[in-house]
Amino acid sequence: MPSGHEILLTELGGPSDGHRKGGIPTPPSAEHYTATSNIHMAETEISKLDEGITCMQKCHDALQKRRDALHQFKMQESSPLAPIRKLPEDVLLRIFTFLCDRIFIPGSENFVLTAIQVSHHWRHVTQSSPILWSEVSVYTDDMVSDKEKKMVGPLLKKCVELSKDVPLNISVESEGIAEILGDGCISKIGENACRWREIKFADGELLKAIDNYIPMNTSFQQLQYLFLGGVTHRFVLRQAPLLTQLIVEDLPDLNYGIIFQTAPLLTHIELSCVINPLRTLTNVHWGKITHFSSGDNNYLPEGFHTLLTSMSNLSSLTISGTIEASQTVTLSLLTELYIGAFTETNVLDYVVTPSLKILRLWRRFDSVSIINFIDRSQCSLEEAGFSYIPIDNRWCVEGLRRVKRFYVDYPESIIDLTRWLTRGTQTTATSLPHLDLLSIQWIRNMEYMISDLICMLKSRLPPVEDENDSESSSQNDLEECYLTVVKLKFKEDLAEDEADDLNDFLESDIVKQYGVDMTIRGSTLEYICTDDLE
16 A cells, blocks of 8 residues: 555655656756756846946946036036126126015025025125115024024124115014124124114114114114114114104103104104103104004003194004093094004094095994094095994995995904995995905804805996997996905805805806906905906
């Protein structure tokens, strides 16, 4: 009987009987010798080809390296022949000035700092042109690396040095930056105070440090704009015969008598969070002031009403705070009025502004007070903006009919607002027939807004003129202006059905035939007319 191993080998196709029984193995066939010979020949050829490829690759790399070197040499030799190299230095400087209006520190997109690396010629032109280094903005925050912060002081100092005798425009908006700039930079800024033209120091400690380096007899002969923020010491404004705009934040003491003596041309004053800002009112000529802003003051001291009366040339007024008054003030030349959220509601009851063109109000004003103010002033507004203020059909007043730009934030009722906007009269198809830009921010009550919005936009699109009807453009005598820009900011992203309704309108023929671009981006709907409506 065969053994188990023999049975297993037989089933698996094991050795032949001769081999299995200990016989002599069968010799290889001629095919076996041929295959073996072919394989050996192929391996030999492959080895030779691999060697050839390696050799060719080395030759290719050497040729490529040589080619790159020759190309670089060619570019260097061609540089003097470039057309821009033939430009006179004054023309090249004008180009540089156009491309770089300000240096930002730190910043990776400063043209001047890039230009000095292009060639020796460009470096010579830039470094010998003080105007290119005279306007600098510095801003540092947590996103700025320690390495970049170390370069801020030396770069700003170098800019001041290269600006030579040109007036300086320096803006430093970061707080706690005095230590970053270092004494060398701070002293250089102070020593060149006579060249200050437009200066903004938002950090009081920086101003205090710079003030220590300003020479005693220095006057601010070039100064036109001065912003002082967070002042921690009594800063003395030296003679500034050209100063026209002064902005002050957190200044503990301010003597207006001295200010008007040292800055006779001062016309713009803005006070923000200033303690007792109007302590010194005697012998001060406020009649020259054309722009006044109380900033974020929540309280304006007694006497501010009298101060307004003395500002006979006031054209722009921004106030935010409690005002005590007993009689009406007429500001005949006032064209812009901005009233902040903390102002008492009765401020509109004693102000008359017949020349007013721009009115912006925040909170705490009811419709009756606003309407009465507009009627009493008999003004004709061109721009109006209201926040948290209900707007409804009671607003159909003559003073609003020529408004071109209308801004509404947090409308109380989008239904009342859109119905008022689309409300027609005997002579016009809308309450604001000259409206050109409409901006509504943070719309609530979305479920009721879509249909009224579509109605409003349809009524405000320009009419399609029939080429065969010569009288189509003069079928009525109404002087209609049409919306060219609409921006609607929703409180939340549009729901799917609301977005579908709007998109259906955007894709409709009534929109496409007028060449308008109307898109939804997240929670904002933007409509921009691309046709020339003239």
